[in-house]
Amino acid sequence: MSRTVTLILLDATGRPLGALPSFDVPEPWWQEVASIVAEVRRRHGLEVTVLRLLDADRPAPPGGHVRYLAQTVDAPGVPLEPVAVDLAPHPLRQPWAQAGEPDRSVAWATGELRRLGRTVTAVAQQRTWNLSAIWRLDTDAGPAWLKQLPSFARHEPEVLRRLPSVAGLPGDTNSLIDAPVVLAADGEGRMLLADVPGQDRYGAGEGERAAIASGHHLVQWRACGVVGELVAAGVPDLRGAGLADRIRERLAGHDVSVAAGLLDGLDHRLQQVGDCGLPDTLVHGDLHPGNVRGDGQRRVVIDWADSFAGHPAFDILRLTEDVDADAAARLVGAWARRWRTDVPGSDPHRAVDLLRPVAPLRLAAVYAMFLAAIEPGEHPYHVHDVPAALARAAATS
Structure with missing residues (x-):
């Protein structure tokens, strides 16, 4: 799958110039713009900076015909198509x-x-x-x-x-x-x-995920002692009952009927999670192998923008989300053994089972927060994520 791109150009002062002829790029993901910049340079000798998505011919990524607003300081050497573009400011527009x-x-x-x-x-x-x-x-x-x-x-x-x-x-x-x-x-x-040398570890197998989980456990165990410091530094606080409050707050106004039963029992469920005895810690929030880079010498977890203070089980649930049931059970079993060793008398397996439907419910709340914090033109990036995550939560509860 590829992507057809149309760039509407602004000059150095922000005045609209018109649209470049459309062209294709190999990556279907709308947020990836390196190939767009390179293709405009190759075709037209023009240096551009992509500012934002304007619209697309499909309701959500990937692929399709996508229009972007871009800026150049050069004089285009190719005829531009006159095109109307709304340049009105929006209070939720990101600075970049x-x-x-x-x-x-x-x-x-x-x-x-x-x-x-x-x-x-x-x-x-x-x-x-x-x-x-x-x-x-x-x-x-x-x-x-x-x-x-x-x-x-x-x-x-x-x-x-x-x-x-x-x-x-x-x-x-x-x-x-x-x-x-x-x-x-x-x-x-x-x-x-x-720079972090290496490659993102998309598609990592069970063995590599086991190594990621083992190393991440060391990070989380040490972080248990600095949770208060992290929260004071601005890390979102999703510990205990605060998680239920945040989920309900962010999902207000969305159709949550598919997960109504889970939401109704959320406070009691989180109380039971607390009874399992595991400490709160730093949670990455999106610990899949694509957020790990490796070069054979070191392994680096990147993209901590979704991190929060909360229960450590959320990361092992994310890390095992797309592996078969037997592999997931082995990875979770090893994770639980490490926590039982560090916290004698705790019940990590029960905590995972209780939080399994809460993990996608939390993601639904995250996507709802994204939608509330971005301008409408970029809603296609996440518009389907909230109902999809709610459906997964309901299916696992």
């Missing part, structure tokens, strides 16, 4: 989706790298959507990465800064988990990260 703002972000990152004694030699936009904007900055000392975050994810650099103190415990060196290194952060959503 506005004309001129990506240049300011890159200038900030370039200045921070200069302060660190590194010279930027090339900049490449990688991704832009409602959840983040990402650029690769090549330097004379190797690449660095600029990530810009929405207001609801700005705790990520605070988590990463504290992760070195909870990682690297003695143990099986094949299981240890590292964290990306924060080179700089501006407190307003911009974060500059050191």
Whole structure:
């Protein structure tokens, strides 16, 4: 599956110029823009920055014909099609989706790298959507990465800064988990990260997932002692009854009838989870293998934007979500044995069973929060996620 792209261009002052001829790119995922930028350069010798999604010919990704707003400082050498585009401001528009703002972000990152004694030699936009904007900055000392975050994810650099103190415990060196290194952060959503060599581990098998789970357990066990510090630093607090309150608050206004019974019994269920005796800790929130990078020497968990303080079982449930039942049972069994060793008298298996339907219910609340925090033009990214997650919650309750 590919994607057909139409770019509507703005000039350096933000004035609309017209639309480039449409073209295809191989990646179907709407937020991926590196190939768009490269194809416009190849076809037209034009440097562009993609600002945001405008619309598409299908209700949700992937694929289809997608229109974006983009900006250029060059004079296009190809005729542009006149096109009407709504440039009215919106209160929920992300900073990087506005004309001129990506240049300011890159200038900030370039200045921070200069302060660190590194010279930027090339900049490449990688991704832009409602959840983040990402650029690769090549330097004379190797690449660095600029990530810009929405207001609801700005705790990520605070988590990463504290992760070195909870990682690297003695143990099986094949299981240890590292964290990306924060080179700089501006407190307003911009974060500059050191490069993490390797590949994202999509499709990892049971053995690799077992190593991820083992290393992540070490992180979570040490983090139990700093939960209060993490919450004080802005990490969302989803401990105990607070989780039920947050879920109900975020799902208000959505049709939750399919999961009504689960919601009605949520407080009692979470009380039972508490009785299982496991401590609250730092939860990654989206611990699938694609959020782990490995190069054969080290394993790094990336993308902590969904992290929160809460129950450790949420991460093992996410890590085993797409494996067969037997493999999932073995991975959960090993996870439970580690927690029983560290917390004698606890009942990790029961906690997992109780939280199994709560995990997709929490995700439904997360998607509802995304929708409430982004402008309507970007709703297609998540519009189907809330009912889908509610249906999964109901099916597992």
